[in-house]
Amino acid sequence: MRTTQDHSYALLANALRCHNLYRTTWLTAKATLFRLTQAETIELSETSLRDRRVARWFVVPYVAGIAGMVWIFATDVSAAGSA
8 A cells, every 4th residue: 555655755766867776875875874785785886867866865854754754763762662
């Protein structure tokens, strides 16, 4: 079952003319924060130039969103534990 978020992502990726924005963004974030495996480095280099360009700026809200979800989960769990 598809959610509204899935459709929103598909609309965004299509509007930006990207083929695999999610995977390219994930690899870009991982390359910035950690190390890529050799296979991942090859995969990233084989993605389209358009996807790599968009992923360079899209990684900022992507990582911020993940950090926000972790923060909400962490504070909700600690609040539930103290109740």
